[in-house]
Amino acid sequence: MSVALSALEISRALTRISHEILEANPSSDLITILGIPTRGAHLAVRIAASMSQIAAREIPVGMLDITMHRDDLRMHPPRPLMPTSIPSSGIQGRDIVLVDDVLFSGRTIRAALDALGEIGRPRTVQLAALVDRGHRELPIRADFVGKNLPTSTTQSVKVHLTEIDGIDQVVIEDN
Amino acid sequence: MTVKGYLIKNAQMPDGGIKDLLITDGRIHSLAVGINDATATIIDAKGCVVLPGLVDLHTHLRQPGREDAETVLSGSRSGAKGGFTAISAMPNTSPVADNAGVVEQVFRLGQQSGLLDVFPIGAVTQGLEGAALSEIGAMADSIAQVRVFSDDGNCVFDPLVMRRALEYIKKFNGVIAQHAQEPSLTVGSQMNEGEVSAVLGLKGWPAVAEEAIIARDILLVDHVKSRLHICHVTTAGGVEIIRWAKARGINVTAEVTPHHLLLTDELARSYDPVFKVNPPLRTQKDVMALREALADGTIDIVATDHAPHTMESKECEWQEASFGMLGLETALSIVQKTMVDSKLMDWAQVADRLSTAPARIGGYSDQGRNLEIGAKANVMIINPSASWTVDKDLVVSKSRNTPFHGYELPGVVTHTFFNGMATLIDGALINSGGSE
Amino acid sequence: MRHLLSISDLSKAEAVSILDTATELARVSDGAVKKLPTLRGRTIVNLFAEDSTRTRISFEAAAKRLSADVINFSAKGSSVSKGESLKDTALTLQAMGADAVVIRHGASGAPQRLADSEWMLASVINAGDGTHEHPSQALLDAFTIRKHCAKGAPDLAGIRVAIVGDVLHSRVARSNILLLNLLGASVSLVAPPTLLPVGIEKWPVDISYDFDAVIPSVDVVMMLRVQQERMSNLFFPNAREYSRYFGLNSDRLKLMSPHSIVMHPGPMNRGLEIAAEVADSARSVIVEQVSNGVSVRMAILYVLLAGQSLEAGEK
Ligand SMILES: [Zn+2]
Numbered sequence: 001m002s003v004a005l006s007a008l009e010i011s012r013a014l015t016r017i018s019h020e021i022l023e024a025n026p027s028s029d030l031i032t033i034l035g036i037p038t039r040g041a042h043l044a045v046r047i048a049a050s051m052s053q054i055a056a057r058e059i060p061v062g063m064l065d066i067t068m069h070r071d072d073l074r075m076h077p078p079r080p081l082m083p084t085s086i087p088s089s090g091i092q093g094r095d096i097v098l099v100d101d102v103l104f105s106g107r108t109i110r111a112a113l114d115a116l117g118e119i120g121r122p123r124t125v126q127l128a129a130l131v132d133r134g135h136r137e138l139p140i141r142a143d144f145v146g147k148n149l150p151t152s153t154t155q156s157v158k159v160h161l162t163e164i165d166g167i168d169q170v171v172i173e174d175n
Numbered sequence: 176m177t178v179k180g181y182l183i184k185n186a187q188m189p190d191g192g193i194k195d196l197l198i199t200d201g202r203i204h205s206l207a208v209g210i211n212d213a214t215a216t217i218i219d220a221k222g223c224v225v226l227p228g229l230v231d232l233h234t235h236l237r238q239p240g241r242e243d244a245e246t247v248l249s250g251s252r253s254g255a256k257g258g259f260t261a262i263s264a265m266p267n268t269s270p271v272a273d274n275a276g277v278v279e280q281v282f283r284l285g286q287q288s289g290l291l292d293v294f295p296i297g298a299v300t301q302g303l304e305g306a307a308l309s310e311i312g313a314m315a316d317s318i319a320q321v322r323v324f325s326d327d328g329n330c331v332f333d334p335l336v337m338r339r340a341l342e343y344i345k346k347f348n349g350v351i352a353q354h355a356q357e358p359s360l361t362v363g364s365q366m367n368e369g370e371v372s373a374v375l376g377l378k379g380w381p382a383v384a385e386e387a388i389i390a391r392d393i394l395l396v397d398h399v400k401s402r403l404h405i406c407h408v409t410t411a412g413g414v415e416i417i418r419w420a421k422a423r424g425i426n427v428t429a430e431v432t433p434h435h436l437l438l439t440d441e442l443a444r445s446y447d448p449v450f451k452v453n454p455p456l457r458t459q460k461d462v463m464a465l466r467e468a469l470a471d472g473t474i475d476i477v478a479t480d481h482a483p484h485t486m487e488s489k490e491c492e493w494q495e496a497s498f499g500m501l502g503l504e505t506a507l508s509i510v511q512k513t514m515v516d517s518k519l520m521d522w523a524q525v526a527d528r529l530s531t532a533p534a535r536i537g538g539y540s541d542q543g544r545n546l547e548i549g550a551k552a553n554v555m556i557i558n559p560s561a562s563w564t565v566d567k568d569l570v571v572s573k574s575r576n577t578p579f580h581g582y583e584l585p586g587v588v589t590h591t592f593f594n595g596m597a598t599l600i601d602g603a604l605i606n607s608g609g610s611e
Numbered sequence: 612m613r614h615l616l617s618i619s620d621l622s623k624a625e626a627v628s629i630l631d632t633a634t635e636l637a638r639v640s641d642g643a644v645k646k647l648p649t650l651r652g653r654t655i656v657n658l659f660a661e662d663s664t665r666t667r668i669s670f671e672a673a674a675k676r677l678s679a680d681v682i683n684f685s686a687k688g689s690s691v692s693k694g695e696s697l698k699d700t701a702l703t704l705q706a707m708g709a710d711a712v713v714i715r716h717g718a719s720g721a722p723q724r725l726a727d728s729e730w731m732l733a734s735v736i737n738a739g740d741g742t743h744e745h746p747s748q749a750l751l752d753a754f755t756i757r758k759h760c761a762k763g764a765p766d767l768a769g770i771r772v773a774i775v776g777d778v779l780h781s782r783v784a785r786s787n788i789l790l791l792n793l794l795g796a797s798v799s800l801v802a803p804p805t806l807l808p809v810g811i812e813k814w815p816v817d818i819s820y821d822f823d824a825v826i827p828s829v830d831v832v833m834m835l836r837v838q839q840e841r842m843s844n845l846f847f848p849n850a851r852e853y854s855r856y857f858g859l860n861s862d863r864l865k866l867m868s869p870h871s872i873v874m875h876p877g878p879m880n881r882g883l884e885i886a887a888e889v890a891d892s893a894r895s896v897i898v899e900q901v902s903n904g905v906s907v908r909m910a911i912l913y914v915l916l917a918g919q920s921l922e923a924g925e926k
Contacts, residue, residue: 065635068649068677073917080628081635081913114648373808376719376743376785381809445727446720490698492718494741 004149004157007168010130013146014043017128018050020144025095030123032089033061035099036112037082042163043130044099060087064098069111084115092120097144101159103129106140131170133157179214180204181597183590186220186556188546189227189526196225198552201595206548218590218600220556224522227530228260228291228553228591229507230542232323232352232430233406233478235499236262236293238284239277240269245483245573247284247293250503253481253572254291255598257503258555258588261292261534261542262481266303267328273298273309275317282319290598291591294539297321299340299351303329308340315347322538325352327406328453330388332358337392341401350402350428350536355388355413356454365494367440367455375443377493380455382410389413393420393427404536405429407480409454411464418473428536430478431465433509434500434578438462442578448489448496449578452482469528470519476533479506483574501577504570508584511559516585541594552595561587571604614726614735615911617744618789625914626793627765630754633910637903650679650916653710656733658700659685660716665877665901666738670713670747673908679916682707697721701730709733711916719743734915742780748876749786751907752833753794755900759872760830768795773825775801775857776835776884777846779808783876784835788816799825803857805846822857826866833874834859837884850883860886864894872896 005013025031033051035044041063048061065082067073098112109127116125128144133151149172151157156173160166180199188194195210196203231254237245245253247264254262264281266272272281278295285293297314301307303326314321324344331337331353340351361384366372368379389405393416396403408414408429420427434452439459442450450456468474482499489496510529514520520528526545534543544550567580591599598604612625621629639647655674659667667685674681684700704712711734714722719741726735739745753767760770772791778784778800791798792815799817800807807818819825826832837853847853854860859873867873873885873895881887890897 068639068647068913073649078914078917081632083635084639118647368809370810370813373810373814374785376741376782378742379809446723447727487696491696492716492721492724494718 001171001173003169004172005131005147005170010146010168010170013130014046015050017144017146018047018054021047021097021126021128022051022055024126024143028055028057028059030093030095031059031097032087032091032094033059033097033099034064034086035061036108037063037065038164039101039159039161040099042161043101047099047128060089062087064112064115066108066111066115069114071107071111086119090120091116091122093123095124095126096122097126097128099128101130102157103127103132103142103145104135106136106138109140110138130159131157180212180216180595181218181592182210182212182215183218183220183225183556186223186225187522188225189523191522196546196554198554198592198595201552203546203548203550203552203554206546218556222560223556223558223589225546225554225556226258226522226526227543227546228555228593229258229529230533230537230539231259231262231479231481231503231506232404232476232533232537233327233432233480234262234264234503235267235480235482236264236281237483238268239280243573244485247281248288249571249573250481250483251285251288251290251293252604253501253503253570255591255593255604256571256588257505258507258557258591258599259291259503260553260555260591260593261294261539262503263294263296263323263537265296265325265327266298271298271302272296273301273303275310275313278314278319278321279317289593289596291593292539292542294323294537295319295321296323296325296327296352299324299326299331300336305329305332305336308336308343311340311343311349312346315349322347322349323352323404323536324349325354325406327352327354330354330356330358332388334391334395338395338399341396341403342399345401348402348538350404352404352406353388353392354406355385355392357384357387360384364455365451366443367457369440369458371440371443375446377443382412382457382461385410385454386412386416390416393417393425396427397423397425401426403427407432407435407454407478408465408468408474409435409457409461411461414464414468414473418468421473428475428532429473430476431469431474432480433477433502433506435465436462436469436477436513437509438578443493446493448491448493449500449576449580451493451496451498452500453498466513466517466519469514470524475528476536477506477510477528478533479503481572483572484576485574489576499576501570501572501574504572505565505577505579505584507557507588508563508586509579511557511586512584515559552592554592555588556590558587558589559585563587612915614722615746615915616723616726616735616737618746618749618786618793621790621793623766623793626750626753626790629750629907629910629914630757631765632913633754633903633906636909636913637906646676646678648678649913650674650677653679653916654682654708655679655711655713655912656682656684656704656707656709658704658712658714659683659738660714660721661739663715663739666715669901669904670738670908672905673912676905677909677912679912682709697724698728698730701725701728704733705731711736711912713738715739717741736911736915739782741782743782744786745782746786746790747904747908747911748783749790750911751900751904752787752874752876753790754903754907755874755896756796756831756872758903759896760870766794767791770796770831771799771829772796772831772833773799773801773829774833774835775822775859777806777837777841778802778811778835779806780838780841781835787833788814799829801825801857803847803853806841822863823866826863827868830868830871831874832859832867832871834885836876836878837880839880854883858884858886859889861888864889864892867894874900877901
């Protein structure tokens, strides 16, 4: 096991991502941040708070559970559904930034795009990930990345967050 | 095949003694230690128990009418496999055995098989309908010489019909074998009424429906001074009533089935109809009371209620399925397991409960004799220290509905001799009997 | 978990998880989303050997909202009612490639026979068997009770429920008693002694023959349907007498505690076990039970089917 990102590095990465999102979206009143449960949702809250401070305006944040849209449901035991909460401004015509902890095969993001499509039609959909570990199986890329971590498929990347795990750090484990 | 006879060496007699037993000319020729006979086939029975051939007072052979489930021949083969030398064919065939024609037909089929005695039981009432008496006298006088009458499957419910039947059979010392089931308390009943039926949502079959008829008929038979036999007692309460009657000297006998000595209504939780039987499996408390009653003689005999059914009558919903289980091939093993291995009975008592007493009740004079010189050689051998695993696909019966599939049971029946002729040797049927 | 035959198949955690999942699904279907792709390509057969339009429609709606293909094999006009054996029906469903069979059957234990047999491999969901169980009804009832009475708790601890009427013949009662106990509620049964099963002493319930005495102390009054034919079988003298002692009328409604609710699995006999004005009163959640049924059945299908492993060769 090796630590890939410390608490301080995570904090810096999220701040940088917050700035980058605002720079890429000049009309900041149209941005909505949606985290993918569970850890992506916590990251989304942190990014939205940071962006709200930088932009001096409230950035709407919510979460989007994609369980029912996964294409690998039959390969795993059923998992409990996570809540979905869409801010009152909705997603129609807005610039949605999806937030996930680790970008890997891309299948989670595909499911998230499907789930979004059921709810409405955003103006744009962008993607922020704390870690991009490669090995994509679909033509999906992140617009905002905390850190690129080249890994082998035999390794696993674990993101720990204080809200759930009591500590902020990203570790790589050899299986 | 011509043999000069069979010499059974070093066998344990029912009383525990070790002797040799020589069978020639259909009879027990000699019985002593150290018999030698160069012409006889020698059977080494060391460690085995020799008993008089088993006698079943309650067998369903399905012929005529449902030959796809069992025939007189296939049931006889099943009986020989289980150590029986006599079985009693219940009359609920199609047509019903309520006249001399049908009982003579069944009797002749039994004789043709030549594997054991088949004694037909006559119906008490025409068509088993409980209303008009069947031709009881004609059946008694037929070549089948019927002495046991029963509407088994149905209860002779009308008290006047029961009274008249009990009186009528006194003429030839017959006996009425009652299937004790109060009909209006058991409409649509599926299993024992109690904790398990409440959970399963299967219609209950109260113990009182059995006990009420036992009590009534005991009072009736005492009044008319006839002979009553209670089929397949299943409840602790029924045992108590019979115990009371016997203490008063009332002429009543009773039977218990092997399955009611072992199985309980808990098995219905599987909803597998192989456990659906009439009367139903009861509780552990009842099972223990039945074992005790068999040991102390309150219950006189074990009878199999061997009830073959085709696959389709059991491969369905519980409430659609037929009642009944196979019994002949597993009976003695179940009795050994529940009564002998548990030290409740010895082998002499087994010989009484499965041979002597049922033959006496049925009036089968050449059956159930003590092993003594000159008696017809109806004899069987069991190896009580061997065990076997019941496999429904390997039973001799035409049907497969044994509730003991997969059970490892003690006691392997190795030999059966019917009137001196071997029908089972080393566990294999050697004379398949007549043609179907 | 492969089958849902009885509430006794569920652990407390599994039961709570089904209710939680249903809660999320209810929010999804309340919003713009009418259809989820979750069970796309899966085949669910509604095998209804006994008529029950409402339960069938509820399962059908649940399956369709999860994008499953639904085949209805209903009683009228199908082979089920023409004496085809359960075995042959099962072999047919297997040949059709059913992933799940939702079965309603008049014989207690028929779903378990299907599940235990080697006739077919599909998941079996009991949608009501004889007088045995009706687990999906109990789950939707628990869902409804939790929503109204649990004050945010995940289970039903401390909630008091009276189940009133023909317990003897009620599959709804059997499943509810098991589930309510599993989730920590306390249950009182109120019925004439003739309509309580022998052996009930062993059940974890209180028993009363006095409806009026029980009403003020419970949070939920769950009425059971009384079938008219019970009268001819001597279970009670006549409808009038049954209603007088065990019917929920407006006088009894006044005895109920302030936040308590009235439930009924339907279909109701208005005027027999429940008065029309009670069924339509503000305390009644009977209509809501029906709408909750779809979310709860979606949750059941999700839990049973979503994790089902793939056949060999498929990835
Ligand atoms: Zn009988």
